[in-house]
Amino acid sequence: MRLLIVFCHPSLDSYGAALFERVKQTLEVAGHELRIRDLYREGFDPVLSLEEWQDYLAQPDANYGRQRDHIADLQWAEGLVVIYPTWYYGPPAMLKGWLEKVWLPGISFEIPRFKGDRPRPKLRHIRVFVGITTSGSPWWWLRLIRDPGRSLWLRGLRPLFARNCRVIWRQLHSMNNSSDHARARFLDRVEASLKKI
Numbered sequence: 001m002r003l004l005i006v007f008c009h010p011s012l013d014s015y016g017a018a019l020f021e022r023v024k025q026t027l028e029v030a031g032h033e034l035r036i037r038d039l040y041r042e043g044f045d046p047v048l049s050l051e052e053w054q055d056y057l058a059q060p061d062a063n064y065g066r067q068r069d070h071i072a073d074l075q076w077a078e079g080l081v082v083i084y085p086t087w088y089y090g091p092p093a094m095l096k097g098w099l100e101k102v103w104l105p106g107i108s109f110e111i112p113r114f115k116g117d118r119p120r121p122k123l124r125h126i127r128v129f130v131g132i133t134t135s136g137s138p139w140w141w142l143r144l145i146r147d148p149g150r151s152l153w154l155r156g157l158r159p160l161f162a163r164n165c166r167v168i169w170r171q172l173h174s175m176n177n178s179s180d181h182a183r184a185r186f187l188d189r190v191e192a193s194l195k196k197i
Contacts, residue, residue, distance in 0.1 A: 004077035046097020079128035086135035
């Protein structure tokens with residue numbers, strides 16, 4: 001399967017980087033064809049400039065040209081894997097900026113045609129979505145506040161993918177207080193999940 005891995009963490013010494021390495025190794029051994037986007041190492045600029053905002057609907061081709069390589073990867077992929085830490089109940093600003101600048105109208109969705117209409121999906125070729133994240137909050141607190149980070153991907157963006165898109169969501173809660181043993185077990189759990197793709 002053609003899989004796009006998007007990794008977003010500033011430190012290569014982090015637990016997030018360990019997750020990224022385990023994911024990459026597991027999927028390579030399984031024989032999947034991978035493209036990798038390490039947003040921090042690439043120096044991806046997440047800020048939507050005034051010019052990009054003005055072109056967003058008026059001249060979408062201009063923004064397509066600015067993100068040509070990232071768009072090509074997204075359109076090539078049959079599966080998407082995102083690995084990131086949850087900060088303030090959502091993805092880091094760099095990953096959120098990647099969504100805003102790459103998942104453009106005409107690429108990921110079509111603008112609603114009339115008031116009350118919903119965006120029409122354009123990522124029907126994505127048949128597998130894998131979200132891997134860590135969060136400082138305990139699971140019960142995120143459940144209480146309806147887990148906005150998970151909702152972004154599984155409620156907000158999942159409808160853009162194939163109708164029968166398989167979803168794998170793995171989240172290590174209470175990250176700041178987790179033991180080495182718990183972190184090792186989570187790595188193994190992630191690996192076991194990916195072997196089933």
